[in-house]
Amino acid sequence: MRGIFSLILIACLSACQSGGRESTRATPQAGETLSAELRRSDYGIVHVKANDYASLGYGYAYAFAEDNLCLMADSYVTVNGERSKYFGPEASWTFTGNGTTNNNLNSDFFFKLIIAQQRIEELLALPPPQGPLPAVRELVRGYVAGYNRYLRDTRIENLPDPSCRGAQWVREIREIDVYRRFYQLAMLASSGVAINGIGSAQPPIAGLIPSILPSAQEIATQLQSRWEGIQIGSNAIALGGEATDSGRGMVLGNPHFPWDGAERFHQAHLTIPGKLDVTGVSLFGVPLILIGYNKDLAWSHTVSSAWRFTPYQLTLVPGAPTTYLVDGRPEQMTPWDLEVESRQADGQISTVSRTLYTTRWGPVFNEILGLPLFPWLPVQAYALADANAANFRYVNHFLETNQASSSRELLDILKRNQGVPWVNTLASDRHGEALYADISVTPNVPDAMALTCAGVLGLVTQPLLGLPVLDGSRSNCAWRNDDDAVQAGTLGPANMPYLLRTDYVTNSNDSHWLSNPQQPLEGYARIIGDERRARRMRTRSGLVMVESHLYDQGQTFSRQQMQDLLFNNRQHAAHLWLDDLIPFCRLTPVLIGLGDPVLTGEACDVLEAWDRSDNLDSPGAVLFRRFAENLYIAAVPSGTSASQLEFLDVWTRPFNVNDPVHTPSGLNVLNPHVALALGSAISDLNAAGFALNATLRQAQTEARGEERIPIHGGPGAMGVFNAITNPWVAGEGYSDVVHGSSFIQVVSFDGDDCPDARTILTYSQSTNPESPHYADQTRLYAESGWVEAQFCESEIRSRVTRTQTISETAP
Structure with a gap:
């Protein structure tokens, strides 16, 4: 390398x-x-x-x-x-x-x-x-x-x-x-x-050495906790023809991305007659559609579990901290003398060198x-x-994806460019074939190499996180090369997971393993993701909803039913825990909250009457969420990820690898953290001035100027598919949305060239508070509304509000 x-x-x-x-x-x-x-x-x-x-x-x-x-x-x-x-x-x-x-x-x-x-x-x-x-x-x-x-x-x-x-x-x-x-x-x-x-x-x-150095276990657990804490992810479901009313493909795309900052989406329809006709969204600054559809193909992405980097532990030459050893021979680090212009407190610009x-x-x-x-x-450093x-291939990938006509063609594009930087790809087409693929840019570190090239830190991070920390003092610890890899040192497509099916595939940021439980993907390098371990609640909630509809009810999906699947705001944690929590609540009339005893009677009534959803007008949603959040904080050891909950003593039915969609389940009310979490939830709402039957319409809003817009949905960590992340502020309630459902599309193919689609850009099209499109879709989202498809010329023409032609000619 x-x-x-x-x-x-x-x-x-x-x-x-x-x-x-x-x-x-x-x-x-x-x-x-x-x-x-x-x-x-x-x-x-x-x-x-x-x-x-x-x-x-x-x-x-x-x-x-x-x-x-x-x-x-x-x-x-x-x-x-x-x-x-x-x-x-x-x-x-x-x-x-x-x-x-x-x-x-x-x-x-x-x-x-x-x-x-x-x-x-x-x-x-x-x-x-x-x-x-x-x-x-x-x-x-x-x-x-x-x-x-x-x-x-x-x-x-x-x-x-x-x-x-x-x-x-x-x-x-x-x-x-x-x-x-x-x-x-x-x-x-x-x-x-x-x-x-x-x-x-x-x-x-x-002579200056830190007095306290973190242990390998401390490093690994802190990294795990912080990485999980990012919580930026997505859901996507791609249905094949066997699972839809039309007998053709359908896609639900539901990326969970920031509501503020430059990593927002912008919605557009791009057309060059005879060459390109695609609609969807782009990240700011990218003039291509990254999630969207054309007349033949719809696709979306979810953040992949694969790692995109590996730290290398360097052994330094004593007394020469910019010289490191490789195979026993010293190598000089390359110095880069850099200058930055910097504004001082008095407004003057100075130059800082480093x-x-x-x-x-x-x-x-x-x-x-x-x-x-x-x-x-003095004797050790790390390189990243x-x-x-070395990846600009992703822009080529998306241009070709914008023009693709089938899931198989998209799979060929993935294999040819190998440029997708950090996401899974899910797609379906008018022919009724659905695709899941994690063919993305990933270091080529087989499991055996990750262990043989690991130092003390790598021996902890590899099994816990799947992150190899490699020995930089050995040249044979360089990333391996696959014959079918476009970029040296990365995994080739033959060693990465993908699946084509005519029923369905799905992903909610867990690994490839259960993209479809009827055909688990196994045997891939740990750096891509874990296998045969408990899935996140959001993954399980999506699988339960899809499989219940297809197999328990024996129905196929219409476009409207897929929209309803997302906006039903089903609270999966409630379905797993509430049947045990309510009897416990009834048997425990007094609990200790935030330092003081609290009565539980009203809370029990509220929870029992709750519809187990995070809809705007569902009394009990706020109370249960605070219970679940408190339980996570209290019961989850520092550094344990939400996806590792199978190891915790909060379940009555442990994880079963042969029933991964439905396990673990049941609430272990004998765990003392359960009582503390419920008492604290009651105290939390009291301190913030909310009634115990408060709804999200009162407690979860987003500011647009002086306006407060109520927001439905809830934490993905609790299995709410329509994920909304916003921290609880003690004594105040929930803050504005940090990230969550952003651009949502449901696209169904029904035989003609105009896909039957609905979309919503939850935070709206413009970040300019003076724009009429600063909050309009946010208000629509608050009402669980959708924007009708605007793809074919007949759909666009009747709804155009402004037309402008711009041109310039160089002299």
Whole structure:
């Protein structure tokens, strides 16, 4: 793994890109006209039509900038390593896609390191599949021109969003800015969780050794707890023809992503007549549909359990903390002398210098997910090997997916590009074939290698987390190579799980194992995910609902029934525990709450009358949720993940590998944590001023300006499929939504070219509080409403609210 890319690539860069880095400032080529038609329909959904890829990117960027320019401009500041210059070195920002909070100065050095290494330029110099397809390059070129056109038309001082109106940090962009954003998203689940740790890593000061060093077990359990705590995930169900009323495919896509920040989705319909016609959503800054459908195929994604990186433990030469041993021979770390512009308290700009270090394995780091568990010591350090550090293939993958006509064609695209960075893929087509695949960029670390190359830490993290921590002092601990892998050091598709079926496949962020319980996927490397272990409640809830409908009731699904499956807000934990909790509550008239005794009579009545759902008007939902949350906190040892609950003494029926959908189950009321959790729940509601029969309409709302919009749904950890995550604030209640159901689509194929679809973008299309589309879909979501399909021309034409044609011709 010494040097993922050859230095020769840098030499050819100018030839490959017509002028090197400065050519990344995009304008229409001489004599070229960029032109796109933009039509807005219900809820601000934009339909972009153009005759070529550059014009399509041009139109999409213009429309996207109308809705979300400020957040996007902020992200371009981030990926260029300029946050300290504009916002100060002590401030921080949150990478909402993975939940990490990063100091501006450390973040700037992290991104300056990427820029100095010219990794992105190296990738751009490569032909496909490693480098972007010509159509992708055209999309990016047009995207830059469209973004900049919007800025010129509007002018920075007149931007409608007050959060960046007149801001110095808003500027026109270059192509390299767009590719840097692509790269940031590729690393979201790998180097992106170690931005602080890479950007701050410095050699130890002689004689200064931390007084307390964490044990291997402490490191592993803290990592597990923090990784589980991110809770960003998704649900997806793909039905084949055997499971639908139409005899054709159907997809429920339900990603659980942040409601704030730049890792939101934007909804669009992109059309080049005869070449491309696709609708769905993109992450901010990506001019392609990442989750959506065309006339033949619908697909969605769920965050995969596979790891995208491995730490390497370095053995340092005594007295030389930037020299490490490989096979007994010393190797010098590569120093990178970097500079960051930084705004001081008086407004003056100064230059801060720092040297970061890389190794044959990757950059030296000291922290992951905000946990300083990997200290750089006089004799030991850690380097981070990132499988996605060489991945631009994902943009090629999504362009080809946008054009795919079947699940099998999508499987071929997955195998050919091997570019999906950190998600599972679920899809179904008009022919009635459903696909599950975790063919994603994963380090090639077979289980045997993970053990033979493990030190003390790796011997703990591998069985507990599936994360190999490898010995950096041995060259034979480099990632293995598969013959069918496009990228050296990653698993090839023959060693990754996938499944094609005509009944159904599903995933809710557990591993591949129970994508369909009738055909378990087993025998894959632990780094991809665990097998034959208890599933999360959300996974089990989805499987129970699908199998009950198909097999217990003997019915197939209509599109409406699939919508109802999601919005029934079934609380799976309640179905597992409540039948035991209510009798216990009746037999225990007084409990100890938060320090004081509380009477349980009213709580028992509320819980018994509750419909076991997290609907807006279901009395008991708030009370039970606080009970379950308190039980998790009290009964789950520090570092134990929610998916490991089978090991805890809260169940009466333990996990059974032969009945994984229905076990573990039953509440062990003899566990003293149960009484404490229920008493504390009663105290929690009393302290926050809520009645014990309070509903989510009263207790769970989202702010849009001065308006509070009630939000249904609940914690995925408790098996609510329509997941909503928002922490409880003692004495106040639930905060605004942090993440959860974001873009939801139910797409059914019924034989013609107009799929029968419903969608909802829960947090709405625009982040500009002055926009009419800042809260409109959020209000619709609050009413359990849906947006009708707007795909075929006949569906769009009658619902267009505004039409605009933009064009420009280069002199």
